[in-house]
Amino acid sequence: MVYCGKPSRGCQMCRTRRIKCDETKPTCNQCAKSRRQCPGYKDEFDLVFRNETQATERRARKANKKALSKAGKLDGEGSEGSFALNPAVAKDVVKSPMQQAIIPALNVPVETQASCHFVSNFVLMPRQGSTRGFMDFLVPMIKSEGPESHLQHAFNACSMALINNRSASRNRFADKALNEYTQALMGTNQALRDPEQQKTDSTLAAVLLLGLFENITAKQIGMLAWGSHIEGAIQLVKQRGRKQLRTKNGLMLFVAVRTQMIIHTLTTGKAPIMGVEWWLTDAIKDQSAGDCQRIMIKTGELRAEVTRLMNSMVRSPENVEIMLNMIRRCQTVDQEAVNWMRNVPEHWHWKTVAWEDNVPNGDYSKAEVYPGRVDVYRDFYIASVWNMTRTARLILASLIVRSAAWVCAPIDFRTTPEYATASRTCMDTITDIIASVPYHLGWHLNKPHIVQRANLGQFACGEEDALKSLAGYFLTWPLSCVMGQDYTTDNQRAWTVGRLRYIGNDLGVKYAHILADLQIRIPSMMIRRDGLMASPYGAAHNFEKLTSARTTAPTPGYTMNPLQQREAMHKEQFEQSRADLLAKAAGPMTSHETQWVAQSWLTLPERSSSIPTAPHC
Structure with missing residues (x-):
């Protein structure tokens, strides 16, 4: 070639x-x-x-x-002016163009194209003198595994899914991707049944790839399976213990699972297992990134605790003090995030290189840059860590406002000083995230007169000065957080939705389409959800009286006693309000996938779960 x-x-x-x-x-x-x-x-x-x-x-x-x-x-x-060919010579000379080709046309199998495409878009290699990478353990690990291993099938599934998502492929490889995914799933399940196989690096790597496949395809089965894959990876890491940190691949896999665990806990409201120190001790590849993940894990713990308290506590002087303490704890972690931003190394600092004033044709959904500043970073790994810290601040601000709303109810929470502070913090943070998006999506690659020698990172193969799917993959979480904030303007939200559509259409990360359809608003919807989940007994301090009322005989002519009737009415109202809230969050293009994501983000219980009707003892 x-x-x-x-x-x-x-x-x-x-x-x-x-x-x-x-x-x-x-x-x-x-x-x-x-x-x-x-x-x-x-x-x-x-x-x-x-x-x-x-x-x-x-x-x-x-x-x-x-x-x-x-x-x-x-x-x-031999004869002057004669140019006639000798028939014997002509027989040997005159051939078809393809027969005369010096180099035959190269026919690359689609499997090879898919593998190269995936590696050049998702396998980020550490720079010289750095340990930052993503999926960089895959290439050497796949070489050591057999061609029929569950890891190879999981890799093939992701590769075929990514190349299938290109607009030029016209969905030709969906069946091949699904077939590889099925084989990978069968092989991984078989390995998980073996006590020795389930602790190997290849099994954990296959589980991570299966989770990535769900985000690339974003099918109905995928949306329901992504969380289970990540939870499975977390359990595998727990079983493998601290000895996994002694090997290079073991440490890289541990860090990869930790990153996925953070996103999973923040989207579902579940508390991280094992605690902060278990996840960070002896497992820091980069100190600045490790400090950011410490903040994110603490944020996940606080979100889970606030949700638990909202679901169980009734109003009392003691519980009001507990919520005020939660506000102080959230403010402390937020200050840690501020200190992290101030103290990062010099080469981690971003630089503003341009300022955009206008939007072409006034269409924010198709604009490459939102009006305002454009920031560039040393590489998009650093940019993604910055945005993780910024999203932590957005979540912490929402927790502070939720807690303040619970304390001051029934007074409007927007009159509190906590809300005023959160508004300023969130608006500035949203601006910072938006300013980083053009760099993530390759704006700087065609601007050599503005940005000198800037690129997205060093990948295992392919061209460095090209747009990468991994950059869009890292952006889906920050963009979805921005889109769902109460403090985001309509123009900012339209632009953010457009960028998510671009990631889904042009970069092949279809999960972005589901996020773009969501209509979640935080913290207002969370505060409304807290009101739905609150105990109907605002003064339920006399637990004995409440218990005896529950066991009272039904009223003559009725099948339930007065307390049971009240509970049934409350449950019916809750179900209706819950359905309205979920429909509003899922948006006009309601689908099973968007409902599932909306329910996870709002931490709404399943319909079959019972409604709390009494304080927990």
């Missing part, structure tokens, strides 16, 4: 006109100035894997003409 030079990323019109394209999306400015219709850009994958058949045929025809000309001259040397 010959090297044909660096492929042009310009639009087809500019390439045909042989002029430099500014590569502005969705349409370039060169076409707009000349009032031509811009046909758009080629798929990133097609730029790397180009079909050389036609070029080979052209070279063959050229070589054929030269051979014919040379043969004619040789045959005509």
Whole structure:
């Protein structure tokens, strides 16, 4: 396969006109100035894997003409002016273009293309002198495993799913991806039944890949299975114990599971198992990133505790003091996040390189940059850690406001000083996250006059100065948090939804589509949810009286006593309010997937669960 030079990323019109394209999306400015219709850009994958058949045929025809000309001259040397070919010579010389091809056309199997595409988009290698990476344990681990191993099938499933999500593939490889996923699932389940196999690195890596497959495909089965895969990985890490940290692969797998565990606990409201120190002791690859994850784990613990208290406590002087203490604890962790931002190393600092004033055509959903500043970072791993800390601050602010609303009820929580402080913090944090998005999504790659030698990171293969699916994958969580904030403006929300759509359509991370359909508003919906879950007995201090009322005989003519009737009415009201809240959070394009995500984010109980009707003892 010959090297044909660096492929042009310009639009087809500019390439045909042989002029430099500014590569502005969705349409370039060169076409707009000349009032031509811009046909758009080629798929990133097609730029790397180009079909050389036609070029080979052209070279063959050229070589054929030269051979014919040379043969004619040789045959005509004996008679002046004669260029007739000798039939014997013509028989050997005249061949079809493909027969004359010096280098035959390269036919790369789709499995190989898929593997290269996945590795070049998701396997981030550590830079020299750094330990930061993502899935960098995969390449050496797959080489050591057999071609029919459950890890290989899990890798194949992710690869085929990612290449299937490209617009040019037209969903041709969905069946192959699902077949590989099924084989990986069967092999992994079989390994989990073996006490020795379940503790191996390959089994844990396969479980992580299965979870990634769910996010890439975002099918109905995937949305319900993602959480179970992550919870399974957490249990495997727990069983493997501290000795897993002694090997390089073991440590990398542990850090990968820890990252997924943090996102899982924050989205579901479940408390992290084992506590902060168990997850961090002797397992820090990068001190700055480790300090960020410490803040995130503490945030997950606080969210789970606030939700537990909201579900169980009744109003009393003692419980009011407990909620005030929760506010102070959240403020303490938030201050840790502020200190982290102030004290990160110099090379972790971001830099503002541009300021955008306008949105093309006034359509925020299609704009590459939101009006305001544009920040760049050393690499998008650092940018993603910054955004993790920022999302922690957003969550902590919502917990503070929720707790303040519980304390001051029935007074409007928006009159509290906690709400005023949270508003300022969240609006500034939202601005910071939005300013980082263009860098994540490759805005700087076509701006060499603004950003010198900036790239997204070092990947296992492929071009470095190209947009990566991993960058979009890291962005889904911060963008969804921004989209769901009460403090986000309508224009900011429209732009954020557009970026999530772009990640789903162009980068192949379909989970972003589900997040874009959500209509969650935090903390207002959480406060409403807290009101739905509150005990109906605001003054239920006399537990004995409450218990005796529950066992009283039914009223004549009724099947339930007065207390039971009241509980039934409350349950019916709760179910109706719960359904309304869930429908509003899931948005107008209601689907099973969006309902599942909305229910997880709002930590709503299953419909079959009982409604708390008495304080916990």
